[in-house]
Amino acid sequence: MDRREIAALLAYIGRLDPRTIRTDQGEARDQLAQWHELLGDVPMATPHGWDARVAARQHIRISPYQILPADIARPWESYRRDRLARHSDPTPSADPDDQAAWTAELVGTRRAVAVGTAQPSQARAITRGRDGIDPRLEARLREVGSCIPxxxxxxxxxxxxxxxxxxxxxxxxxxxxxxxxxxxxxxxxxxxxxxxxxxxxxxxxxxxxxxxxxxxxxxxxxxxxxxxxxxx
Structure with a gap:
C-alpha cells in the first residue's frame, strides 16, 4: 500500500474504532509513517480474496485490543502461505535450455500467486480413457508412434x-x-x-x-x- 492507501485504511479503521484516531497533526503524521513502513508491501486488495479492510474489520469485531499493523500483516502472510501451498508450478513456456528465462518465469508465476494477482495452479489429476488425453499429445504420438523417439x-x-x-x-x-x-x-x-x-x-x-x-x-x-x- 502507498501512503494514500494507508491513509484511507486508517480513516476506515477510525470509523470503526475511534481509539485509533489521532487528532494531533504530528501524531497523525507519525502514525501514517509507521503504518506505511510496516505495511508498505501489503496490498490494499487483490482480485482473488484479499482485502486489508476485511482483515481490519475482523480484528475490530472479535478483539477488545486496539488494532496494530501486525493485525493486518499476520492475515496477509497467512493468505500468502495458503496460496503458495495450493500452488503447483506449471511447466514454463520458456525454452528449458534457457535456464535464466525458465527460472524467471517460475519465479514470476509464484510471485503473482503469492501477491494475489493470479490464481494457484492446481496439479491436474491423472485421468483414464481417451477423454483425458490432450489432443495435441495424441496427434504427436500417432506421428512418432511412441513417446520415446x-x-x-x-x-x-x-x-x-x-x-x-x-x-x-x-x-x-x-x-x-x-x-x-x-x-x-x-x-x-x-x-x-x-x-x-x-x-x-x-x-x-x-x-x-x-x-x-x-x-x-x-x-x-x-x-x-x-x-x-x-x-x-
Missing part, C-alpha cells in the same frame, strides 16, 4: 536388453513372453526372467535378469496368443 530407444537398448528383446519380438509379430509368468524362475508377468546361481548345497546364491525369457515361458506366451487369436 526411435534414436533414443536404440541408444537405450544396450542398457535394457530384456526390454529391447521384448520390443523386437512384438515388432516381428511374435508373442510377448512377459505377458505371462515364468514357471521356471517364478518371474511375475511384466518382469524379466532371472538366472540363478546355485551353491554347493543346492541353495540359490544370487539371481540376475536374463535378456531372453526361458523357453517354457515363451511356449506359454505362444499358446496364450494362439488361444486369443482363436477366440477373436
Amino acid at each position: 526411435p534414436a533414443a530407444r536404440a541408444a537405450l537398448a544396450p542398457y535394457r536388453p530384456a526390454r529391447a528383446a521384448r520390443e523386437m519380438a512384438v515388432a516381428l509379430g511374435q508373442p510377448d513372453a512377459l505377458n505371462v509368468g515364468c514357471e521356471w524362475c517364478k518371474a511375475q508377468p511384466g518382469e524379466p526372467c532371472r538366472r540363478r546361481r546355485i551353491g554347493p548345497d543346492d541353495g540359490v546364491l544370487s539371481t540376475a535378469p536374463r535378456a531372453a525369457p526361458h523357453p517354457g515361458r515363451l511356449d506359454r506366451a505362444t499358446a496364450q496368443q494362439a488361444q486369443q487369436t482363436a477366440m477373436a
Whole structure:
C-alpha cells in the first residue's frame, strides 16, 4: 500500500474504532509513517480474496485490543502461505535450455500467486480413457508412434536388453513372453526372467535378469496368443 492507501485504511479503521484516531497533526503524521513502513508491501486488495479492510474489520469485531499493523500483516502472510501451498508450478513456456528465462518465469508465476494477482495452479489429476488425453499429445504420438523417439530407444537398448528383446519380438509379430509368468524362475508377468546361481548345497546364491525369457515361458506366451487369436 502507498501512503494514500494507508491513509484511507486508517480513516476506515477510525470509523470503526475511534481509539485509533489521532487528532494531533504530528501524531497523525507519525502514525501514517509507521503504518506505511510496516505495511508498505501489503496490498490494499487483490482480485482473488484479499482485502486489508476485511482483515481490519475482523480484528475490530472479535478483539477488545486496539488494532496494530501486525493485525493486518499476520492475515496477509497467512493468505500468502495458503496460496503458495495450493500452488503447483506449471511447466514454463520458456525454452528449458534457457535456464535464466525458465527460472524467471517460475519465479514470476509464484510471485503473482503469492501477491494475489493470479490464481494457484492446481496439479491436474491423472485421468483414464481417451477423454483425458490432450489432443495435441495424441496427434504427436500417432506421428512418432511412441513417446520415446526411435534414436533414443536404440541408444537405450544396450542398457535394457530384456526390454529391447521384448520390443523386437512384438515388432516381428511374435508373442510377448512377459505377458505371462515364468514357471521356471517364478518371474511375475511384466518382469524379466532371472538366472540363478546355485551353491554347493543346492541353495540359490544370487539371481540376475536374463535378456531372453526361458523357453517354457515363451511356449506359454505362444499358446496364450494362439488361444486369443482363436477366440477373436
